[in-house]
Amino acid sequence: MEIIPKTGKVMLKPVHKETKxxxxxxxxxxxxxxxxxxxxxxxxxxxxxxxxxxxVCFNTAGAKYTDDDFIIIDTKNIMLR
Amino acid sequence: xxxxxLPNIKMQPGKILVEIFGQNETLNAGDIKLHVNxxxxxxxxxxxxxxxxxxxxxxGKVAAKCNRVEPTQKYNYYTDIDLEIGDEVWFPSSxxxxxxxxxxxxxxxxxxxxxIDYHLLYMKQxxxxxxxxxxxxxxxSVEKCVSxxxxxxxxxxxxxxFLLAKRGKPIEYINRYYDDPSIKEGDYILTRFKHYPxxxxxxxKYYSDETYYVIQxxxxxxxxxxxx
Numbered sequence: 660m661e662i663i664p665k666t667g668k669v670m671l672k673p674v675h676k677e678t679k680x681x682x683x684x685x686x687x688x689x690x691x692x693x694x695x696x697x698x699x700x701x702x703x704x705x706x707x708x709x710x711x712x713x714x715v716c717f718n719t720a721g722a723k724y725t726d727d728d729f730i731i732i733d734t735k736n737i738m739l740r
Numbered sequence: 741x742x743x744x745x746l747p748n749i750k751m752q753p754g755k756i757l758v759e760i761f762g763q764n765e766t767l768n769a770g771d772i773k774l775h776v777n778x779x780x781x782x783x784x785x786x787x788x789x790x791x792x793x794x795x796x797x798x799x800g801k802v803a804a805k806c807n808r809v810e811p812t813q814k815y816n817y818y819t820d821i822d823l824e825i826g827d828e829v830w831f832p833s834s835x836x837x838x839x840x841x842x843x844x845x846x847x848x849x850x851x852x853x854x855x856i857d858y859h860l861l862y863m864k865q866x867x868x869x870x871x872x873x874x875x876x877x878x879x880x881s882v883e884k885c886v887s888x889x890x891x892x893x894x895x896x897x898x899x900x901x902f903l904l905a906k907r908g909k910p911i912e913y914i915n916r917y918y919d920d921p922s923i924k925e926g927d928y929i930l931t932r933f934k935h936y937p938x939x940x941x942x943x944x945k946y947y948s949d950e951t952y953y954v955i956q957x958x959x960x961x962x963x964x965x966x967x968x
Contacts, residue, residue: 665920723932
């Protein structure tokens, strides 16, 4: 299935490896990290916050897990990249 | 039941008086009409599509309307009054359940009315046709192509992909959600969840014989460009 994330959302591929960056404890959980594979348009009056290839740490609130193991999240839920 | 004086009624902001006709007291099974208990199920059951509220009223006619809607924390989007007295309106069965449980059914000259929040109305229909209100979208299930065989397995549908059949004016959410105006009728949408309320249940279809689901724009996560 070929999809395009809605405006203000990005599609991530889960990152299943431990990050080497030293992060506070709450950011270390594996399923909260992902690599951006597709970006929807940025929200009006907002700049694009990430681009394809970025590895981001995100809040799982409102995340959609697709059948082919991708995650679609709001860009507002990206905590750091 | 409380008797009301319909000609002099004035609605509070955000409230609509809807006349109901007891349509769902009978179940249409082909040419046969079966009697059902409409008001026996309570709760927001149609939100989970379990069907517990399947016989509850889902439509009625606007008898009185408010002039404005005030922003409220109860609903997370802004909306404007976009209907006229006499329009037919559709709403969730949970709205009917709540209205009858909290305030009861009002009567005026043998006619029955309930009070519903304007924010809860899905769709209106009048002489000019039907139109979605409050940003709601009318969607259909999408069938999977599972086999090219003449004798194919039972119909299989995508659980979280819908065809957007009808949408109204975009709405503005108060908080983090966004209604993307570029999403248009005919688009295939990927939704956050798999179960959404139906516009009308089997045996109680008055708008269309097809099964339509009612989805808010905030539930859309992506547009499906191809199914390969």
